[in-house]
Amino acid sequence: MIATLTGVLAERDGESVVVQTDGGVGYAVTVPAGVAQRLPANGSRVSLYTELVVKEDGWALFGFDRAAERQVFQRLLGASGFGPKLALALLSALGPERTVRSILGRDLTALSSVGGIGKKKAERLVLELRDRFGDVVLEPQGVRPAGGDDAVRALTGLGYTPGAAEDAVRAALAGGAQEETPQLIRRALQQLVAKGGR
Structure with a gap:
């Protein structure tokens, strides 16, 4: 199994990247x-935690910048009817912290908001996985000011994924943004535009 991968980020295309190792393999x-x-x-040089998924039609390598996110991905793969594409879609839309909170808190609305996950699949996911996240240590969320939730909602309303919006608001708060919602949204938008993603 390939557990980690370190090398130079050679290419990127949306959610697909090529990491060129020192041995010359991409x-x-x-x-x-x-x-x-x-x-x-x-x-730039990067290190990723990886999960190799072997299926009948081929092998696929999935990468994460935190070990805990890889653990969440692995747990999602353990649920009935959840393959790597659906697990990745859930992590892309909600991020690992919100995914775990949604499963533990039985937030079917958040889970079923992801394409490919209907209410029944969300219910099955909660039923099968709600007791399997005890050993997953995620970043502490900390106390977010009331404006933080409003800022995340505003950014998702502009078309950003909930995970990207959460990351941008967290970065804006860490960068010393004011707690007033308009200023927080402005700083978070600057973060998102600088990274060029949705």
Whole structure:
């Protein structure tokens, strides 16, 4: 199994990247939208936690910038009817923290908002996985000011994924943004535009 991958970010196309190792081999890796947005520019050195998925029709390598996100992906693959594409779609739309919170909190609305996951599949996901995240240590969310939730809602209303919006608001708050919602939205938008992603 390929557990980690370190090398130079040679190419990127949406959620697909190529990491060129020091040995000269380029690995095609599929990453969640949030990871794609956090990756540095092409030519930069990167390290990814990886999960190799072997199926009848081929092998696929999935990459994550945090071990905990890889753990969430692995748990999602353990649910009935959840393949790597659907697990990746869930992580891309909600991010790992919100995915786990939605499963533990039985938030069927959030889970079923992701394409390919209807209410029944969301219910099955909660039923099968709600007790399987005890050992997954995610970044602490911390206390977010009331304007933070409003800012995330505003950014998702503009078409950004919930995961990207959460990351941008968190970065804006870490960068010292004011707690007033309009200023927070402005700083978060600057983060998103600088990364060039949705």
